[in-house]
Amino acid sequence: MTGLASPRTRATNRAVILIVALLALVICVSLWGLSVGAVAIPVDVIVNTLFNLDGEQQTYIIMKSRLPRMVLALLAGGALALSGAIIQAVIRNPLASPNVIGINSGAALFALGMVLLFPAIPQVWMPLAACLGGLCAAGFVMLVAHYRSLSAVHLALIGVAVGFVFESGVDYLLITSNDSESSAPMIWLTGSLWGRTWSHVGISWIPMIALSGVALILSYRLDLIALGEATATGLGLNVPRQRLIMLFVATMLASVAVAVVGVMGFIGLMAPHIARRLVGGSHRLMLPVSMLVGMLLVVLADGIGRAIAPPIEISAGILAALIGAPFFIYIMLTTASEQEP
Amino acid sequence: MSIKSLVAGLAGAMVLVAMLPAQAVEITHDLGTTDVPDAPQRIVVLEYSFVDTLAAVGVSPVGIADDDKRDSIIPAYTAIIGDDWTSVGTRKSPSLEIIASLQPDLIIADTSRHEAVYEALSEIAPTISFDSLTGTYEVALEAAKTIAHAVGKDAEMEARLAEHTTKMEAYKAEVGDVSDWSAQFIIDNGEGIFLHSPVSYNGSLLAWFGFKSNMPSPDGHTYEEAIVNTSLEQLSEINPQIILRGKYTDPGLTDSWVGQPLYDNIEAVKNQHVYDVIAHEWSRLRGVLASEVSAANLVDIVKQLKQ
Amino acid sequence: MPLAFRFTLLAAAVLFAALLSLTIGQRSDVGITNVLQLLFVNDGSLARSAVVDLRLPRMLVAGLVGINLALAGLALQAVTRNPLASESVLGINQGAALGVALGLVIPGLIGVNLDVMAIIGAVLAGVVTFSIAGGLGGRLDSMRLILAGVTVGAFSFAFVRFTFTLEDNLSRLVLSWTSADISSARFDQALPLVFWAAGGFLVSIFMAHSFNILALGDGASQGLGVDPRRARFIGAMLAAVLTGASVAAAGPVMFVGLVMPHLCRLWFGPNHRVLVPAVALGGAGLVLTADVVSKLVRFPYETPLGIICALIGAPYFLYATLRAKNMA
Numbered sequence: 001m002t003g004l005a006s007p008r009t010r011a012t013n014r015a016v017i018l019i020v021a022l023l024a025l026v027i028c029v030s031l032w033g034l035s036v037g038a039v040a041i042p043v044d045v046i047v048n049t050l051f052n053l054d055g056e057q058q059t060y061i062i063m064k065s066r067l068p069r070m071v072l073a074l075l076a077g078g079a080l081a082l083s084g085a086i087i088q089a090v091i092r093n094p095l096a097s098p099n100v101i102g103i104n105s106g107a108a109l110f111a112l113g114m115v116l117l118f119p120a121i122p123q124v125w126m127p128l129a130a131c132l133g134g135l136c137a138a139g140f141v142m143l144v145a146h147y148r149s150l151s152a153v154h155l156a157l158i159g160v161a162v163g164f165v166f167e168s169g170v171d172y173l174l175i176t177s178n179d180s181e182s183s184a185p186m187i188w189l190t191g192s193l194w195g196r197t198w199s200h201v202g203i204s205w206i207p208m209i210a211l212s213g214v215a216l217i218l219s220y221r222l223d224l225i226a227l228g229e230a231t232a233t234g235l236g237l238n239v240p241r242q243r244l245i246m247l248f249v250a251t252m253l254a255s256v257a258v259a260v261v262g263v264m265g266f267i268g269l270m271a272p273h274i275a276r277r278l279v280g281g282s283h284r285l286m287l288p289v290s291m292l293v294g295m296l297l298v299v300l301a302d303g304i305g306r307a308i309a310p311p312i313e314i315s316a317g318i319l320a321a322l323i324g325a326p327f328f329i330y331i332m333l334t335t336a337s338e339q340e341p
Numbered sequence: 342m343s344i345k346s347l348v349a350g351l352a353g354a355m356v357l358v359a360m361l362p363a364q365a366v367e368i369t370h371d372l373g374t375t376d377v378p379d380a381p382q383r384i385v386v387l388e389y390s391f392v393d394t395l396a397a398v399g400v401s402p403v404g405i406a407d408d409d410k411r412d413s414i415i416p417a418y419t420a421i422i423g424d425d426w427t428s429v430g431t432r433k434s435p436s437l438e439i440i441a442s443l444q445p446d447l448i449i450a451d452t453s454r455h456e457a458v459y460e461a462l463s464e465i466a467p468t469i470s471f472d473s474l475t476g477t478y479e480v481a482l483e484a485a486k487t488i489a490h491a492v493g494k495d496a497e498m499e500a501r502l503a504e505h506t507t508k509m510e511a512y513k514a515e516v517g518d519v520s521d522w523s524a525q526f527i528i529d530n531g532e533g534i535f536l537h538s539p540v541s542y543n544g545s546l547l548a549w550f551g552f553k554s555n556m557p558s559p560d561g562h563t564y565e566e567a568i569v570n571t572s573l574e575q576l577s578e579i580n581p582q583i584i585l586r587g588k589y590t591d592p593g594l595t596d597s598w599v600g601q602p603l604y605d606n607i608e609a610v611k612n613q614h615v616y617d618v619i620a621h622e623w624s625r626l627r628g629v630l631a632s633e634v635s636a637a638n639l640v641d642i643v644k645q646l647k648q
Numbered sequence: 649m650p651l652a653f654r655f656t657l658l659a660a661a662v663l664f665a666a667l668l669s670l671t672i673g674q675r676s677d678v679g680i681t682n683v684l685q686l687l688f689v690n691d692g693s694l695a696r697s698a699v700v701d702l703r704l705p706r707m708l709v710a711g712l713v714g715i716n717l718a719l720a721g722l723a724l725q726a727v728t729r730n731p732l733a734s735e736s737v738l739g740i741n742q743g744a745a746l747g748v749a750l751g752l753v754i755p756g757l758i759g760v761n762l763d764v765m766a767i768i769g770a771v772l773a774g775v776v777t778f779s780i781a782g783g784l785g786g787r788l789d790s791m792r793l794i795l796a797g798v799t800v801g802a803f804s805f806a807f808v809r810f811t812f813t814l815e816d817n818l819s820r821l822v823l824s825w826t827s828a829d830i831s832s833a834r835f836d837q838a839l840p841l842v843f844w845a846a847g848g849f850l851v852s853i854f855m856a857h858s859f860n861i862l863a864l865g866d867g868a869s870q871g872l873g874v875d876p877r878r879a880r881f882i883g884a885m886l887a888a889v890l891t892g893a894s895v896a897a898a899g900p901v902m903f904v905g906l907v908m909p910h911l912c913r914l915w916f917g918p919n920h921r922v923l924v925p926a927v928a929l930g931g932a933g934l935v936l937t938a939d940v941v942s943k944l945v946r947f948p949y950e951t952p953l954g955i956i957c958a959l960i961g962a963p964y965f966l967y968a969t970l971r972a973k974n975m976a
Contacts, residue, residue: 038430039442060441064464095780095795099802123457144970153791154972157732160798161966164736167805168902168958174812175827175955176946186812186819187434188457194434195458265802311430311439312409318810321803332780332796408815433813530817532824533832570824572831572950574702575674577694589817594832602697 015285018278022292029296030074033303034066038310069193071201073298073316076257077267079208081294082215083254084268085275085287089222090243090250091152094332097269098254101159101247104265105166106137107258108189112170115185116177126188127203127259134255137162142247145240152243191264191317193302204260211253215287218246222283264317267294270324273331297324368491370469371452372459377467380493381447385440385466388432388451389413390473393628394485396421397501398494403427404443406435415622417630441465449488473627475567477545481627505629509549512636516550516643524552525581525609528624529593533570536579541567542627543585546635555579577603583646584609587620616642651922654915658929662711665936669707670699672940674948709833710939710953711932712841713894713901714908718931719848720890721905722923726859727883730790731913732968734906735770735891736961738793739800741900743773744892745826746804748899749811752821762825763896770892773800774884828899828954830939837897844893849928851886855879856920863918901935901954903961908934910968934960 034046041058048055049062080098088096098104110133111126141159144150150158170189187194221242224232232239254268271294272286278293279285301319308314365376385404386392392414395402401422407413408431414422427443430436432454440448440462448468455462455470462468469491471484482502489498526543528535537543539554544567548554556569556579584607586595595615598604609615618638622631671683677695678686686699721734735741747769751757757765780796782789808826812819858879861869869876894901908930909923916926938956945951 038436038438058442060465061438065437065441065461093791093795095792095799097799099798100795104802124460126457154969156791157794157969157972158966160737160794161962161969163798164903164958164962165966168955168962171827171958172951172955174823175952186809190806190810190813192434192813195437195461197461197464199460263806265806269799306438311428311436312814313430313434313436315810315813318806321806325803329776329780431815433816530820532821533829569949572674572702574698575948577698578674578676578948597832597834601701603694603701606694606697 011280012285015279015289019285019288019292022289022296026074026292026295026299029299029303030070033070033073033299034062036303036307037061037066038306038313064197068198068201069196069302070299072193072196072204072260073302074295075201075205075208076261076264077271077294077296077298078291079212079253079257079294080264080267080298081271081275081290082212082287083250083257084294085272085283085290086215086222086246086250086253087268088272089226089283090246091156092226093153093156094273095269096156097265098250098258099163099265099269100156101141101251102137102162102166103134103251103254104258104263105163105170107131107134107255108263109133109166109169109173110136111188112173112185116173126185127200130188130262131255131259133166134258135251137166138247138251138255142244142251146244187315188262190315191262191320192305192313192315193261194313194315196260200260204256207256208253211249211256212291215246215249215253218249219283219287222246222287226281226283261298262315262317264298264320266317266321266324266328267297270321270328271297274324274327277331366491366493368469368487370487371472372456372468372470375463375467375469377469377491378446381445381467381491383443383445384447384449384492385429385443385445386449387429387435387455388449388473389625390481390484390627390631391449391471391488392418392422393626393630394488395492397485397505397629398489398492398497400492400494401425403445404429404440406430406432408432413621413625415626415634417634437461437465447491449491475541476627477540477542478549478627478632479545481542481632482629485629501629505633508633509636512633512640513550515640519551519643520553522552522583522646523555523581523608524583524585525554525556525579526585526587526618526623527576527595528568528620529586529588529590529595531590531593534572534576534594536569536571536576537624538567538569543623543635546632547585550636550639552583555581573598573601573603577607580608582608582612582614583642584615585618585623585642586615587618587623589620614646616645651916655926655929658926658933662929662933662936665933665940666707666711668940669710669936670703672943673698673703674943705835705838706830706833707936707939708835708838709830709841709898710935712838712845713830713898714904714931714933714935715845715928716841716848716890716894716931717901717904718908718927718934719845719852719924720887720894722909722920722927723852723855723859723883723887723890724905725909726855726862726920727880727887728790728793729863730793731910731972732790732794732906732965733797734903734909735887736801736900736902737906737965738777738797739773739802739804740770740777740797740888740891741895741902742801742804742808743776744770744895745808745900746773748825749808749822752818752825753811753814766895766899767892769804770895771888773804774888776800778884824952825899826954827952828901828957829950829952830898831950831952833898841893841897844890845928848886848890849924851882852924852928853921855882855886856924859883859920860918899952899954902958903965904931904934904957906968907961907964910964 045056045058049057084097107130111130114121114129141162144158145155224237229239272290274293275286275290279289297320298316302316305314305316305319365378368375368377384402386402387406392405396418405426407428409428429439445466448462448466450462450468450470452470452472453474489495524547526537538556604610622634671680675698678699686696724733725731744766747765748762751760751762751765777797777800781793811822858874861872861874862879866876909927912923912926912930916922938953942951942953942956
């Protein structure tokens, strides 16, 4: 004990304090989220319902609507942010996100195609179709990357192009079906937690938590990749292979999240940036902070979306983008001249 | 035992009977079979045509997905169901929290709109679902019968339908033989026009009155076949003798076509047989009462036509 | 192949596409045999009215929008020194769509001319994209520019799609506007486009030399007497005005500004003095072809022009990225 902490531990201490503070904030906002919505419920009724105490209870609204939505918002927000942070590190570009390898567009096309072209399939299968679509788009990009050993930049470009192809298909379906009346796919396209139940939590929590765990364990490799391809190879890392593995984990995370909450495109872009500003670029710290920021954004957006204009609900995806956009643009403008991370 | 206490006892017994778990009616609908409590009292409806059905049997819903516009429920309905319902939001994405807070014992949903949240709705209350959007006039009457059965108003619906048939036959007699006339209902929203084809609700209603349609009759039964987005050129090919026009904006797109030979030479335009009807009533409302409103419109229109 | 022959071939293709665009439609009384006669001889028939009153303005709008967008794309690519830059990739078209959607949804903005909203949206989206990417003054990292554009575009489209969850009629309005439906185009929409296209063509020809020099890099440009900042500013303004004018007339038509300059560079080489007329012709030809396809793909129903252009352009974009050997 010298009494003087080294700069490194000081930075770590600061990060630990920050993580604890963020965690507390996420918990507070989640609890606040339980109390807001189209119907005002007093705090004592919420407590009664949660702990099954005597007195007035609101079982459906609290236990079957707001609680599963909160859990899903936390899971999906964390997964999307984590996925975005990994993709930004792998592509080595701060503007990369799950969008960039076509996940959102692929998922959108498959989900919409299933509902509009095969109306016989029950709509409860929509998440599965979406997940498949995301994997298809990202799979194509990764196959090309694998066989042609592309640079990260080129890979992102192909991902963007694949996204545009799927997107044009989505537009074609939207127009030709002339069916803006089918609510579910439209609302799903904007990224919303409307109508989500425990069954959505049931199908998604295991993969999301497992994949998040894998991603956090592998995070040290991202720090190596961030050093640059030559350095990383010099340190004994098979960079193209590691890149594919990390991309695969990120794709799975984003696809599962998109499948249950819809196209929430901007969490994966914005949360890692905000996290990087808070704790710097070391992925060991940055990944968990990204997750917390992502959770915060989605839970906050979902709560506001329910409370702002009842009985109409504003999609969480839209509100999260609105909340995050000013931070994002500010960060981009202030780092515009700097080197890419 | 005094008479007073006897009455009180009887009243208590009656309350007990009322509170017994009500017998359930099994209803088969688009998304399965659901046990609906006998004579449900608190009903939430998520599409206008179900308001129509409940109004036909004199039941007031506690919640309506009225797109947050109370005047979208027309006076023909409010005269029967009153003005006490709670708006539960848009038909596209009704607020589940508000529905739950109304503590309904039956929810009536639209299949194409609410299929994906059927499970969530069922957690709130027994939910039955019918296809209101793409059904014809006949399908709408069938759904009305099923819903009346679900709410325990079979007798009322039978009586109302008998009255409906009498009314409609009277209207039909007034309209007379129109088999020489081709009629077309169109929606004009300022950016485009939408034709309601013979397989749509309005198309089938016009056919019931005996009007011809110059539109090719599609074999399938999907939304894009029922309501077709079209251009002036195609309208000039269909060339109907009567146009019933519902405008959502004024002036509409069709107004900007006045003066173009292609528009002016459509039979209906040339002979001034373009009649404006209320777009909301014709294109969004379907059912027993709505068809009577439309039929009354038609009688007026045919009167003008024959002058 | 001599240059003159290549131009003749391209011009012939454009004329053929224009003729097809006039010939094809829902009315069965217009055919390839009588379309020219109907166009030039007023016989008072309805077929003549269909050709002259409906299909001619529509054909003109399609062709002129093609010229404008292709020239805008060429200018953007010269300015950013990035062969993949274009209105759709940089989010400008999507920004225009967002402007229109906001104009239809926000009560305070209802009544503001939608064309104005489209142009404001397009310009704002362009400014945000360039700011995020590092600004016009500095060296633009091409990858960062494209990703910034894609982000701005996706952001705009997310909001446009949000309106689909609102009232039915509103979503229909937004949808028909943002899919660039030109089936009810009129002459008064085509006339300003003639002016913009002619002006854009002249400015592009005038700037062709500067665009050629810009490709050599800033240092070289200054040595050759071209102020790179001035050239970039004029180029960016040209692209913004041409895109805004086409969006106002037809709605956001995607990918024309990407596909045509790219194809023409393959066929006519990198010299902008040759490229400008080639790209203008090619742009007209591409959108006219798309117009023909839009009438045929679900005959007798029409599919909006914007959708067809996206279906043609997006796979081409993918092809171009796969084909590119070294990026940035």
